[in-house]
Amino acid sequence: MAGDKLQVDERAxxxxxxxxxxxxxxxxxxxEELGFPKGVLPLKDLVECGRVRETGFVWMKxxxxxxxxxxxxxxxxxxxxxxxxxxxxSRMKKMTGxxxxxxxxxxxxxxxxxxxxxxxxxxFNTPVGIGRSFHVTxxxxxxxxxKYLEATTSG
Numbered sequence: 263m264a265g266d267k268l269q270v271d272e273r274a275x276x277x278x279x280x281x282x283x284x285x286x287x288x289x290x291x292x293x294e295e296l297g298f299p300k301g302v303l304p305l306k307d308l309v310e311c312g313r314v315r316e317t318g319f320v321w322m323k324x325x326x327x328x329x330x331x332x333x334x335x336x337x338x339x340x341x342x343x344x345x346x347x348x349x350x351x352s353r354m355k356k357m358t359g360x361x362x363x364x365x366x367x368x369x370x371x372x373x374x375x376x377x378x379x380x381x382x383x384x385x386f387n388t389p390v391g392i393g394r395s396f397h398v399t400x401x402x403x404x405x406x407x408x409k410y411l412e413a414t415t416s417g
Contacts, residue, residue, distance in 0.1 A: 272319055278312040285311040289322055297352045297376055302384065302401040304330045305341055313349075321346040334400025338363040339371075352376040362386065 279288050285308035290300050292313070307325040314320075321344060328341045342359035349355075353375040361368040373387040376398070384401065387393035399407050 272317075273312060273314060273321070275316060276312040276314045276319075278310065280310050282308055285309070285322065288313075292320065292349070296349055296354070298354075298374070298384065299398050299401040299403075300406055301332075301403050302374070303341075303345070304328075305345065318348045318350055319346070320349050332400060334402075335396040337396075340368060347374075 279285055288311050289303060289305065293300055293302060305322055305324050306328045308322055309325055310323040312321050323344045327343050329338060331338050340361045345359035347354040347357040355373045357372050357374065360371040362371050369388050371386050372389050375385050377385060382398050383395040384398055385393050385395045399410060402410060
C-alpha cells in the first residue's frame, strides 16, 4: 500500500490529459520544451499523460507495452505500459518503464540527457552509471532531420 500512497503524492497537483491525440501532442510539446528530438520516445496508443510542473514528474500511459527499433542507433528499446520520469531542460531522470536491448539482455534506462547541446548527442544511462551516447539525428523524424541538416549546413 505504501507504493499507492507514494504514487498519489507524486502526482498531486498534476495536469492530466486523456486520449491518444491529446497525449501525443502533449508528449511532443514536452520533448520540444526539453530540447529532445520528437522521435526519442515513440510511444504508441497513449491513453493518459500527466505532469506535475512543481516537481517535474511526468508520466505517459499506453494501452500496452511497445518495442521500437531505432535504425539510427541500431538499438531495440522496450517501453512499458507506463513510462515515468522527472524532467528538466535537456534531461529526463529517474526514468521507469524504458529498457534497451544490449547484446542478449534488457537493460533499464534511467536517464536521458543532452549535457552539451553543441555536441548534438543524447546520453542514455543505466542504473549502474554506464551509458551510451548517440547523435540526435538518430531519433529525429524525417521533417525534423531535414530542418536540422538545413540549419547546420547554412550556419
